[in-house]
Amino acid sequence: RRRLEGLHLPQHLDGRALVWVLLALAVGLWLAGATRPPGRWMGLSDEYDVLEYHLQVPREYLLAGRVIPLEHNCYSFYPLGVEMLYLLAMCLRSGAYEGMYLAKLLHGAYGVLAVAGVFAALRRDDEPRARFAAALLGTCPFVIYLGWLALTELAQVCCLAAALLWLRHWLARPDHRSAACAGAMLGAACATKYLSVPLVAGPVLCVMLLASVRSAARLRHVVLAAAAAALLAAPWPVRNLAATGNPVFPLATDLLGRGHWSQTSAQRWANGHAADWPARPPVPAPPSWQPPPEQGRLVRFYYNFLACDLFGPVMLLLAGLGACVLLAERGPRDRWDLALAGVLGLQLAAWTALTWMPPRFAAPAAVPACLLAAGVLARLVRVRANPFRRHAVPPVRGPWGLAPAVAVFLAAAGVNLVIAYNLHAHYTRGMAGFNGVPGEEFTRRNELLWWYQDA
Numbered sequence: 001r002r003r004l005e006g007l008h009l010p011q012h013l014d015g016r017a018l019v020w021v022l023l024a025l026a027v028g029l030w031l032a033g034a035t036r037p038p039g040r041w042m043g044l045s046d047e048y049d050v051l052e053y054h055l056q057v058p059r060e061y062l063l064a065g066r067v068i069p070l071e072h073n074c075y076s077f078y079p080l081g082v083e084m085l086y087l088l089a090m091c092l093r094s095g096a097y098e099g100m101y102l103a104k105l106l107h108g109a110y111g112v113l114a115v116a117g118v119f120a121a122l123r124r125d126d127e128p129r130a131r132f133a134a135a136l137l138g139t140c141p142f143v144i145y146l147g148w149l150a151l152t153e154l155a156q157v158c159c160l161a162a163a164l165l166w167l168r169h170w171l172a173r174p175d176h177r178s179a180a181c182a183g184a185m186l187g188a189a190c191a192t193k194y195l196s197v198p199l200v201a202g203p204v205l206c207v208m209l210l211a212s213v214r215s216a217a218r219l220r221h222v223v224l225a226a227a228a229a230a231l232l233a234a235p236w237p238v239r240n241l242a243a244t245g246n247p248v249f250p251l252a253t254d255l256l257g258r259g260h261w262s263q264t265s266a267q268r269w270a271n272g273h274a275a276d277w278p279a280r281p282p283v284p285a286p287p288s289w290q291p292p293p294e295q296g297r298l299v300r301f302y303y304n305f306l307a308c309d310l311f312g313p314v315m316l317l318l319a320g321l322g323a324c325v326l327l328a329e330r331g332p333r334d335r336w337d338l339a340l341a342g343v344l345g346l347q348l349a350a351w352t353a354l355t356w357m358p359p360r361f362a363a364p365a366a367v368p369a370c371l372l373a374a375g376v377l378a379r380l381v382r383v384r385a386n387p388f389r390r391h392a393v394p395p396v397r398g399p400w401g402l403a404p405a406v407a408v409f410l411a412a413a414g415v416n417l418v419i420a421y422n423l424h425a426h427y428t429r430g431m432a433g434f435n436g437v438p439g440e441e442f443t444r445r446n447e448l449l450w451w452y453q454d455a
Contacts, residue, residue, distance in 0.1 A: 033148030034104045058087035059096040069243040079236040081191035082152045108147030110154035114161040121165040133374035139416035142310040153363040159189035168336045183225030187232025203346035308359040314412035318373030344368040380405040
């Protein structure tokens with residue numbers, strides 16, 4: 001409060017202040033959606049996961065008065081690093097319904113931390129890139145949309161952003177501290193979701209390993225990072241090992257044991273979560289069942305990533321342009337940009353090859369994409385003279401590339417905000433049926449929507 005009392009806005013603001021206006025619009029959209037009940041208003045499968053898993057598990061812990069294995073809900077055996085915060089929210093607010101709003105805000109706070117971390121870490125060395133990256137990540141439709149739901153993906157986004165920033169420090173000045181910090185962030189991501197192993201920890205560790213093939217000291221750093229990641233993720237496998245005998249239950253039940261599950265339940269789970277699950281029959285299989293027409297992985301990749309506007313179409317184009325610039329560039333290349341392109345490529349390859357999951361599960365890919373796109377804009381800002389004119393001289397009032405970079409940046413951030421606003425309008429239409437409903441009836445209807453299936 002004392003700092004705010006002494007705060008005085010400057011008399012003159014330059015164009016860089018526009019970044020904070022864009023981020024304020026993004027925060028407004030986030031809060032507008034996060035303060036609504038987590039019922040099934042949008043018609044999307046994501047809110048099924050919220051009500052079945054991310055809020056239901058801590059709700060049952062709250063009602064039981066302790067954290068226990070829930071054999072009727074297999075999601076309780078997933079890593080619950082974020083759900084423990086949701087349980088804390090319910091404890092602080094003295095109830096599941098009262099705490100669900102705080103839980104959603106806690107999930108959105110991971111996105112705020114990711115944006116703040118990117119800006120604070122990059123502004124010392126490259127202020128234009130820091131502002132571009134913070135605004136593109138903060139206005140990314142996926143980041144805003146996920147902030148409306150009590151999920152775990154924004155925790156992955158935050159941890160991956162921090163890991164990539166520590167990776168930047170390690171590539172510039174390799175030491176064991178930066179490697180350990182990067183590994184710790186990867187372990188924190190793995191403590192929130194199993195998919196963090198192939199989509200967050202795996203790509204970053206692979207890039208670190210490729211950067212260390214000619215250095216024994218760096219190889220030791222990679223081992224240290226992997227050990228730090230395993231240490232932070234270890235409590236959840238240990239918990240599962242004690243409860244079911246399988247450290248990654250309900251995964252790998254055919255190799256590590258199926259715990260309390262029957263053979264039918266284990267096979268049903270394996271078929272439903274396999275990379276080729278549409279071709280797997282139900283368990284038990286009906287006599288008339290026929291596999292649906294096979295959809296190629298490249299077709300899936302196009303519809304679930306390239307054609308998904310929640311990643312921001314202009315931002316994806318800029319990220320692709322950044323990767324092309326790295327390939328075409330002569331001379332020494334920026335090692336961190338190469339690492340970002342490598343992480344993004346490995347993420348998309350793993351997601352396409354290993355899973356049929358919807359685009360939300362690839363949300364961590366938005367982080368390296370935003371950072372690559374911001375790198376392209378920062379490069380453009382540094383172009384001093386018009387490259388399309390012969391014998392051009394640098395302008396007197398500033399670099400030639402500043403104006404086109406700002407124009408492209410505004411187009412990317414503006415498109416992001418329009419997509420997020422339209423999604424919020426769809427959210428509002430889904431809530432329209434509850435206008436004027438009395439509070440008790442509204443609560444009763446919401447309770448009917450918050451349900452879980454018994455095994």
